[in-house]
Amino acid sequence: MSSIAKPRVWESFFWPIIAAVLLLAVWHYSVVFTGTKVFPSPMNVKAGVVELLHHHVLWAYILDSLRRVALGFAAAVLVGIPLGLWLGWNAVAHQVVNPVLQILRPISPIAWIPVAIIFFGVGDRAAIFLVFLASFFPIVLASISGVSSVPPVLRSTGRNFGLSTLELLRRVVFPAALPQILVGVRVALGIAWLVVVAAEMVAVDSGLGYLVIDSRNSGKRYDLVVAAMLMIGIIGLVLDLIVRKIETIRSVRWGFRNAT
Amino acid sequence: MSSAEAVLTEISAGRKLQVQHLGMVYERDGEAISALEDINLEVSEGEFVCVVGPSGCGKSTLLNVLAGFLSSTSGSVTIDGERVSGPDPRRILVFQERGVFPWLTVEGNIGFGLSKLPRAEREQRIAHYVQTVRLQGFEKAYPSDLSGGMKQRLQVARALAVNPDILYLDEPFGALDSITRVIMRGELLRIWQTERRTILFVTHDIDEAVQMADRVVVLSSRPARIKDILNIDISHPRNISSPRYLELRDELLKQIGLAYEI
Numbered sequence: 001m002s003s004i005a006k007p008r009v010w011e012s013f014f015w016p017i018i019a020a021v022l023l024l025a026v027w028h029y030s031v032v033f034t035g036t037k038v039f040p041s042p043m044n045v046k047a048g049v050v051e052l053l054h055h056h057v058l059w060a061y062i063l064d065s066l067r068r069v070a071l072g073f074a075a076a077v078l079v080g081i082p083l084g085l086w087l088g089w090n091a092v093a094h095q096v097v098n099p100v101l102q103i104l105r106p107i108s109p110i111a112w113i114p115v116a117i118i119f120f121g122v123g124d125r126a127a128i129f130l131v132f133l134a135s136f137f138p139i140v141l142a143s144i145s146g147v148s149s150v151p152p153v154l155r156s157t158g159r160n161f162g163l164s165t166l167e168l169l170r171r172v173v174f175p176a177a178l179p180q181i182l183v184g185v186r187v188a189l190g191i192a193w194l195v196v197v198a199a200e201m202v203a204v205d206s207g208l209g210y211l212v213i214d215s216r217n218s219g220k221r222y223d224l225v226v227a228a229m230l231m232i233g234i235i236g237l238v239l240d241l242i243v244r245k246i247e248t249i250r251s252v253r254w255g256f257r258n259a260t
Numbered sequence: 261m262s263s264a265e266a267v268l269t270e271i272s273a274g275r276k277l278q279v280q281h282l283g284m285v286y287e288r289d290g291e292a293i294s295a296l297e298d299i300n301l302e303v304s305e306g307e308f309v310c311v312v313g314p315s316g317c318g319k320s321t322l323l324n325v326l327a328g329f330l331s332s333t334s335g336s337v338t339i340d341g342e343r344v345s346g347p348d349p350r351r352i353l354v355f356q357e358r359g360v361f362p363w364l365t366v367e368g369n370i371g372f373g374l375s376k377l378p379r380a381e382r383e384q385r386i387a388h389y390v391q392t393v394r395l396q397g398f399e400k401a402y403p404s405d406l407s408g409g410m411k412q413r414l415q416v417a418r419a420l421a422v423n424p425d426i427l428y429l430d431e432p433f434g435a436l437d438s439i440t441r442v443i444m445r446g447e448l449l450r451i452w453q454t455e456r457r458t459i460l461f462v463t464h465d466i467d468e469a470v471q472m473a474d475r476v477v478v479l480s481s482r483p484a485r486i487k488d489i490l491n492i493d494i495s496h497p498r499n500i501s502s503p504r505y506l507e508l509r510d511e512l513l514k515q516i517g518l519a520y521e522i
Contacts, residue, residue: 151358154358154359156347157353157355159347161373162347176361176363
């Protein structure tokens with residue numbers, strides 16, 4: 001089968017399941033053959049998931065993590081998109097702010113943890129701040145580059161129809177830049193989910209990140225550690241699928257190359 | 261009507277657009293480059309004028325100055341006696357391609373300049389111009405679902421919807437295949453004859469100019485000067501193999517400096 005050909009329906013289910021079963025088998029037998037007492041087998045992890053579900057703590061932790069991401073991420077969207085539009089539009093402002101952005105951007109949000117704790121103390125707000133920081137930069141940068149790649153013809157057309165600068169930004173520049181902004185938003189959400197887990201390991205005592213570190217610290221429950229990791233992976237995947245769904249809305253679909 | 265009034269109406273009817281001693285010099289790499297030089301032109305109400313010239317001569321620059329997107333370095337452009345100082349919805353520039361908003365439907369594009377109208381009137385105008393450019397059935401379609409010719413018709417409809425008195429077209433059919441181009445010429449002429457707007461149409465296609473225009477303005481190569489203005493004295497519909505048509509076409513080819521024997 002060539003790589004361009006579309007897989008048949010049964011294949012699109014069959015092969016991934018085979019791959020997953022193989023992976024689980026390798027994992028299971030690695031644990032059995034090495035005789036490790038620390039690392040859990042798939043069965044242990046399954047038992048761990050069931051245990052967490054019965055304690056109800058898992059749901060509370062998932063909600064805590066999601067709430068922190070939602071707040072920090074929403075703040076980054078609300079601040080980042082207008083700021084990015086303005087910086088992309090105003091060359092002078094861009095020249096002033098860009099060096100600062102470029103220096104702050106490569107700093108891992110993890111490195112901000114001590115600073116966040118000084119600012120907000122150990123607690124929710126520190127974690128939310130870290131999520132905000134992590135998602136802010138990709139969103140601002142995508143918005144700036146989105147604005148600068150708006151075709152001049154469309155701007156001219158907007159001005160020709162008598163739009164004021166604010167109307168032009170709202171009715172031409174923003175929709176024209178939106179596909180690129182959404183790419184930044186999607187990257188930002190991925191990073192936000194990575195960062196909330198890290199932040200919860202240090203800055204708070206709830207959430208999936210806390211579950212990972214707490215399970216290890218209180219009695220080396222690696223079955224629970226891996227169970228929590230599994231949950232983090234699944235939720236991250238679901239979040240990405242939701243953002244991808246937004247990209248298929250008709251008014252932005254034109255901007256995505258391989259969209260149908 | 262007194263004779264003075266008659267003269268006045270004749271002047272205002274005779275001169276929709278007046279270009280006087282227009283010059284445009286811009287700087288590139290510290291060097292002054294002259295794009296337009298001493299352009300003088302009068303266009304009357306409802307007239308269809310084509311501007312032709314060798315590619316890169318400054319045709320588009322001229323149109324951008326007339327539409328108010330660029331300011332000239334000397335001379336003036338006046339419309340109905342009012343000096344042009346910037347873009348204005350009373351005259352709309354139609355671009356060669358990619359001028360429609362890809363995130364809006366056909367209806368959304370046509371209604372773009374109508375946001376201040378009451379809903380009922382806006383919808384009625386949209387419906388009217390969908391008809392005018394024959395895009396019925398595509399009202400809810402997005403530009404990505406339209407052909408090149410349909411997109412250009414959409415641009416013309418969006419322009420006409422705001423009821424402009426002048427339409428500037430910058431090689432609007434330049435990116436279309438030759439068959440579509442011929443069809444589009446017919447469509448534009450039909451629209452011009454029913455809507456009676458003043459049209460300034462830039463093209464590098466001599467046949468296009470002779471088929472459509474009342475007058476053809478011939479520009480020289482850079483810096484653009486007006487070489488000649490030709491009256492196309494053939495009534496519509498034009499027979500494109502009539503002796504007069506061929507004569508005028510050959511005259512234009514000669515003006516531009518092209519050999520018409522290949």
